[in-house]
Amino acid sequence: MSPVTNGRVLFNAIPEDYPVPGTTTVYDTSETIDLENVPLNGGILIKVLILSVDPYMRGRLRAAEIESYLPAFPLGKPLVGGGIGVVLRSEAAGVEAGAHVRGLLAHQEYVIAPNLVALNLEIIERDPKLHWSVYIGAAGMPGETAFMGWREHSDAKKGEVAYISTGAGPVGSMVIQIAKQDGLKVIASAGSDEKVKFMKEIGADVAFNYKTTDVREVLAKEGPLDIFWDNVGGDQLDAAMEFAAKNARIIECGQISGYNNGPQPMKNPGLIFAKCLHLHGFLVAYLRPKHAAAFRAEFVPRLVSGEFKFTEDVTKGLEKVGDVILAVQKGTNTGKAVVVVAEE
Structure with missing residues (x-):
């Protein structure tokens, strides 16, 4: 040959x-x-x-x-x-x-x-x-990121309020479904009406287009937040901190708003101690040894059955x-x- x-x-x-x-x-x-x-x-x-x-x-x-x-x-x-x-x-x-x-x-x-x-x-x-x-998607690294990061850092309790940015993405959409399974009220945002529709279909209680809707108005009405899953950073992180409850958990998965034009400084870091916020940054590679078996046993079967949706x-x-x-x-x-x- x-x-x-x-x-x-x-x-x-x-x-x-x-x-x-x-x-x-x-x-x-x-x-x-x-x-x-x-x-x-x-x-x-x-x-x-x-x-x-x-x-x-x-x-x-x-x-x-x-x-x-x-x-x-x-x-x-x-x-x-x-x-x-x-x-x-x-x-x-x-x-x-x-x-x-x-x-x-x-x-x-x-x-x-x-x-x-x-x-x-x-x-x-x-x-x-x-x-x-x-x-390499829902049953791979993005799904692992959602499952393992949530299990490790959310300390979720039924009836709490969670906000997920980039909620139509491969990680955020999985977090929405996991949070709903845990009995939380879920707020989620994305950048198009098509993505808003998808977030509602997978269970988000409140879904909005952050390009056409003021995030602070939504969080003021639907919060305060017990958990913020951050994929964006920048102003969305600032807004989430403003409307966070005392002892809220902020899970830092990514900050794509700063990847191409440089990071945006946090406007009011004093809210971290004023509200006793818990910030958790993580990389999924370090969580795999602890959570990989549970991911395969608990999460992947829900993809196979169609219980968890993905695009x-x-x-x-x-x-x-x-x-x-x-x-x-x-x-x-x-x-x-x-x-x-x-x-x-």
Whole structure:
């Protein structure tokens, strides 16, 4: 078999604000690979099927010398993110051709991994009722983030009031459903009327478009808040603190309002001690050892049964990754953003 093109999405230039498809990232077809004869040196040849595009990736599109909780993407190299692939060839013990793997995959068509551990990969099987894409969405990292962050930090009690920003997103929509299951009154916001409709469908008691409705008016009427799940930061965080109850819990999952134009300073940090607020920041990777078994036993079956609802925004073609990254940063995607690289 002659070599085939191994398309790649490369980090090409550091963006000043929003990433620019074709400039920040470029789709490159200069590399080829001989699938039958490329040396594996004891490793695994993987065909990439599906890639996840997530908000946190914007933080890795930065200069290497700027420190953060994840390293910057190296300029000139492929992006890396959550994905699912199928093993084409394997020289690694315990990994057979035809197995599916989930973990950190380069944004390219074919990947050679020295072993599973090197790329944080795991062999995964799916329930026939769920598509593979769900395992990088509701049954993957976003679902884990919602389930594990809520279980670890919410201290939820029946009858309390919770506010979830970005409530139509892959994390926020799961938090809405978990909070309702726990017996809470749920307020949720998103940036379009279509997303508001979805939030109501999955159980939000109060859902509103923050672009056309004053968040403070809603919280003044529907609060005070016992829990705020923050995916946005900025003014929404300030508003939630203003209308928080004493001893309210604020769960910091993300602050996308500051990812592209710089973080917004907190307007009134004195409310933290004045209201005895509890701020909890977390990264899901550190919660997995404690909560992974419960996630698989309690959460995933509710996705399979249809009890928990989710939406996906599926784009076909590796060359579209740059467009999807921009859509996620601007919030124009309408569900968990996934890119289908190839069919099996």
